[in-house]
Amino acid sequence: MTQATLLQQILDYANRADPYPLYAELRRTPVTRQEGGVYAVSTYWEITGLLHDPRISSDARNRAPQAGAGPLPVVPQEETDLPPSFIGLDPPEHDRLRRLAMRPFGPPHTPRRVHDMRAELTRTVSGLIDAFQGRSEVDIVDDFAYPFPVTVICRLLGVPREDEARFHIWAEAVVAALDPDPVEGAPDRARAARRARSELGLYLAGLAEERRRAPGDDLLSAMTSGHGPEERLSPVEVVTTAVLLLIAGHETTVNLIANGVLTLLRHPEELKRLRDEPGLAVPLVEELLRYEPPVQLLPQRTAVADIDIAGTTIPRGAPIWLVVASGSRDPRRFADPDRFLPERPDNQHLGFGGGVHYCFGAPLARLEAQIALTELARRLGEPRLVEDPPPYRRNPVLRGPRHLRVAFDTLAR
Amino acid sequence: MAADGAAEVFRRRGHAVVVGASLAGLRAAETLREEGFTGTLTMIGDEPRDPYDRPPLSKQVLLGRVPADGTELPRRRALDARWRLGVAAAGLDLAGRRVRLADGEEVAFDRLLIATGARARPWFRESEAALDGVFVLRTADDAARLTRRLAAGPRRVLVVGAGFTGSEIASACRERGLEVTVAERGPAPLVGALGGVVGAVAARLQRDHGVDLRCGVTVTALEGDLAGRLRRAHLSDGAALDVDVAVIGLGAIRNTEWLTGSGLAAGPRGVACDAGCRAFDVHGIVTDDVFVAGDVARSPHPLFGYQFLSLEHWGNAVAQAEVAAHNMISSGLDRRPHLWLPAFWSAQFGVNVKSVGVPPLGDELVVTQGALAENRFVAAYGFQGRFIAAVAFDQGRWLDFYRGLIESAAPFPPAFTNLDRRTDGTRPVPADFPDPSLPTHGPTVTLSGYSPSERRLRFTPAPA
Numbered sequence: 001m002t003q004a005t006l007l008q009q010i011l012d013y014a015n016r017a018d019p020y021p022l023y024a025e026l027r028r029t030p031v032t033r034q035e036g037g038v039y040a041v042s043t044y045w046e047i048t049g050l051l052h053d054p055r056i057s058s059d060a061r062n063r064a065p066q067a068g069a070g071p072l073p074v075v076p077q078e079e080t081d082l083p084p085s086f087i088g089l090d091p092p093e094h095d096r097l098r099r100l101a102m103r104p105f106g107p108p109h110t111p112r113r114v115h116d117m118r119a120e121l122t123r124t125v126s127g128l129i130d131a132f133q134g135r136s137e138v139d140i141v142d143d144f145a146y147p148f149p150v151t152v153i154c155r156l157l158g159v160p161r162e163d164e165a166r167f168h169i170w171a172e173a174v175v176a177a178l179d180p181d182p183v184e185g186a187p188d189r190a191r192a193a194r195r196a197r198s199e200l201g202l203y204l205a206g207l208a209e210e211r212r213r214a215p216g217d218d219l220l221s222a223m224t225s226g227h228g229p230e231e232r233l234s235p236v237e238v239v240t241t242a243v244l245l246l247i248a249g250h251e252t253t254v255n256l257i258a259n260g261v262l263t264l265l266r267h268p269e270e271l272k273r274l275r276d277e278p279g280l281a282v283p284l285v286e287e288l289l290r291y292e293p294p295v296q297l298l299p300q301r302t303a304v305a306d307i308d309i310a311g312t313t314i315p316r317g318a319p320i321w322l323v324v325a326s327g328s329r330d331p332r333r334f335a336d337p338d339r340f341l342p343e344r345p346d347n348q349h350l351g352f353g354g355g356v357h358y359c360f361g362a363p364l365a366r367l368e369a370q371i372a373l374t375e376l377a378r379r380l381g382e383p384r385l386v387e388d389p390p391p392y393r394r395n396p397v398l399r400g401p402r403h404l405r406v407a408f409d410t411l412a413r
Numbered sequence: 414m415a416a417d418g419a420a421e422v423f424r425r426r427g428h429a430v431v432v433g434a435s436l437a438g439l440r441a442a443e444t445l446r447e448e449g450f451t452g453t454l455t456m457i458g459d460e461p462r463d464p465y466d467r468p469p470l471s472k473q474v475l476l477g478r479v480p481a482d483g484t485e486l487p488r489r490r491a492l493d494a495r496w497r498l499g500v501a502a503a504g505l506d507l508a509g510r511r512v513r514l515a516d517g518e519e520v521a522f523d524r525l526l527i528a529t530g531a532r533a534r535p536w537f538r539e540s541e542a543a544l545d546g547v548f549v550l551r552t553a554d555d556a557a558r559l560t561r562r563l564a565a566g567p568r569r570v571l572v573v574g575a576g577f578t579g580s581e582i583a584s585a586c587r588e589r590g591l592e593v594t595v596a597e598r599g600p601a602p603l604v605g606a607l608g609g610v611v612g613a614v615a616a617r618l619q620r621d622h623g624v625d626l627r628c629g630v631t632v633t634a635l636e637g638d639l640a641g642r643l644r645r646a647h648l649s650d651g652a653a654l655d656v657d658v659a660v661i662g663l664g665a666i667r668n669t670e671w672l673t674g675s676g677l678a679a680g681p682r683g684v685a686c687d688a689g690c691r692a693f694d695v696h697g698i699v700t701d702d703v704f705v706a707g708d709v710a711r712s713p714h715p716l717f718g719y720q721f722l723s724l725e726h727w728g729n730a731v732a733q734a735e736v737a738a739h740n741m742i743s744s745g746l747d748r749r750p751h752l753w754l755p756a757f758w759s760a761q762f763g764v765n766v767k768s769v770g771v772p773p774l775g776d777e778l779v780v781t782q783g784a785l786a787e788n789r790f791v792a793a794y795g796f797q798g799r800f801i802a803a804v805a806f807d808q809g810r811w812l813d814f815y816r817g818l819i820e821s822a823a824p825f826p827p828a829f830t831n832l833d834r835r836t837d838g839t840r841p842v843p844a845d846f847p848d849p850s851l852p853t854h855g856p857t858v859t860l861s862g863y864s865p866s867e868r869r870l871r872f873t874p875a876p877a
Contacts, residue, residue: 049817052813055831090832092783305829356811
């Protein structure tokens with residue numbers, strides 16, 4: 001079996017429910033050149049090395065023009081007329097935009113923002129679980145794991161929750177283009193994504209203008225008001241940043257929570273422990289980020305110089321895929337990597353990436369998942385999976401169940 | 414096999430004594446238990462408190478965000494130890510394997526770990542040091558006293574010495590809105606640790622934040638009023654400053670006096686030990702049952718010409734303590750070398766400073782990312798054509814990459830292009846250390862491997 005077919009298998013929807021044996025095979029060669037000139041990196045130390053390597057660009061404009069030819073197309077960062085957001089930019093532009101976006105969200109300027117959301121997050125979770133009353137089966141994705149983070153990101157950004165139906169379609173189209181599977185209409189997906197991102201941008205530009213005139217305590221208001229002429233986002237930058245945060249805030253956490261419920265129902269003894277000791281949620285979510293990460297691979301990096309690594313030279317201009325879900329199961333880094341061990345020591349997983357692009361929303365995602373899983377564990381009596389494995393979303397990059405049917409006997413208050 | 418047997422017997426029912434109950438001592442004790450030590454364990458510390466963390470003392474504590482007694486170190490596990498806190502070790506009987514405490518008690522050991530750390534260097538004139546308003550900052554009590562005084566709103570604070578502690582204190586004072594003068598003997602702040610090029614950035618940061626920074630001067634006298642309160646400071650350039658608080662930031666003194674006459678190679682620069690943390694005696698012979706870790710240790714580092722390095726770094730204390738503890742209960746080839754690459758951080762004037770490697774060994778410097786003028790950059794230090802260190806201002810997330818370059822003795826100046834095109838083509842400049850006492854040509858040593866058990870060293874002798 002060649003490596004190229006191995007990567008094809010990973011992308012193949014048929015293997016979405018359990019890609020981990022394929023990752024194990026991929027790790028036999030830490031850095032491999034795939035068909036189409038993509039370099040796949042699958043081992044922990046090589047991935048962390050490249051995450052901190054200033055010769056690796058996140059800007060698709062650094063890709064060699066010929067790269068991406070072949071059966072594995074390279075999906076440009078954000079196919080759109082809008083300029084890239086900071087996830088698709090390098091320093092110093094990236095640093096400036098991220099710093100300004102961080103101002104109203106975290107340290108050093110707003111260190112308590114996420115902490116202060118705890119009560120509101122708990123209320124939202126309680127409300128969603130209260131709505132399970134009178135039912136014996138729910139879809140954890142549609143009834144819980146999706147609406148929860150969407151409500152949170154809307155509130156945080158200052159986007160009306162009732163517009164969800166509109167931007168959900170756009171967001172789905174944008175992340176569908178992250179799917180590198182060439183079998184089904186990649187060019188169509190790319191076109192649709194471009195259109196969707198523009199429309200989402202227009203929508204958010206309108207909101208930003210409203211917030212500029214009548215600011216609230218949300219991020220859009222903070223980003224439009226700025227702090228002096230040198231340290232402020234331009235109107236276009238506000239839009240690209242808001243698009244990024246809205247999509248990232250509602251296409252990733254849903255998978256973290258759904259993967260978490262699935263994992264706990266497959267490990268009932270850990271579910272019981274979580275019910276008895278809620279403090280376990282903190283290390284448990286870290287282990288979840290290692291064991292079933294919502295982002296499986298980072299397909300957007302490019303070498304800007306020849307890089308010698310693990311016996312291979314990645315040439316300048318070559319696309320690089322960092323298979324973080326594989327790195328987090330590397331037995332050279334984690335003992336017994338295929339076991340779910342909530343109290344695993346020294347758990348420096350790759351679930352949030354690393355380096356300057358380390359997940360912007362990580363503190364919020366952690367808190368959301370901790371609260372969501374703790375409350376579900378506490379309130380659902382005798383929960384069990386209706387089907388295992390559940391049906392998965394198509395996307396191999398942002399991987400998670402499309403539906404997760406869970407039956408239960410009682411609902412605690 | 415006899416040695417193996419001894420280690421095994423010790424592991425099961427030996428008596429380990431740890432002198433020094435701060436970061437290194439605590440982490441060593443935890444590692445002993447973690448790795449299966451089931452004998453008795455005694456922890457001796459001169460401060461009457463549970464082990465606490467010191468870096469916040471010059472930052473969050475001075476700003477009043479965290480109380481001085483609120484930095485207790487998190488515990489990794491239960492220790493099942495006998496604690497003797499609030500009493501200093503006063504002597505060591507190497508032949509009799511006993512530690513003598515200041516209260517006269519003697520504690521017998523089978524194996525000993527010395528982790529007594531360092532203390533603040535006091536102002537050199539005792540009568541002036543005793544003035545009300547003259548402070549040092551090392552312990553939680555120091556921090557409590559100084560924070561109280563800063564909160565009372567002194568008219569002007571004088572910081573003597575612009576090393577890391579002094580600079581952080583000045584930063585906290587400015588954040589509290591206090592007038593502050595910094596007097597530094599060298600040409601710039603941090604110059605001893607980071608050199609003149611980066612020191613100039615630190616100087617600009619201080620001045621931009623309203624610090625009255627005076628370089629190239631020393632404080633010659635502190636003057637008090639009749640009630641014994643600090644009133645004025647005199648500088649070597651003839652200036653006199655009205656101040657009611659002076660913080661002495663003149664570095665640290667290693668706590669080795671209690672070892673005088675013990676037969677160990679202990680002195681003002683620390684306790685010499687091998688790379689496996691075993692103490693040397695005065696003959697230069699390595700001891701079997703006495704180990705050293707943390708600020709008080711001096712050990713040879715292969716990557717840096719086998720020079721004996723004393724590192725006052727938080728990360729070094731942890732890493733060295735773990736190696737020392739591991740080696741206390743291991744023998745022969747199971748023992749590990751302490752190959753930690755020096756690294757430290759600081760937070761001052763809104764900037765996060767991080768360093769990896771040993772910058773003072775550098776003879777040249779290249780700004781590889783960012784720009785000095787923006788206070789956001791990575792500066793790489795080269796020594797005889799290879800990477801020896803890197804310092805980041807608000808760019809700390811890149812330093813793991815430079816760590817790899819230092820460990821692999823990558824050629825300097827760097828030949829690669831990177832993301833930050835502004836720095837393309839920048840030529841190396843002298844790193845501008847005040848006293849470049851550079852070692853001569855030695856072997857090239859590189860590190861490989863990741864986990865502690867697989868870290869290996871490759872030694873390439875210098876051509877004859």
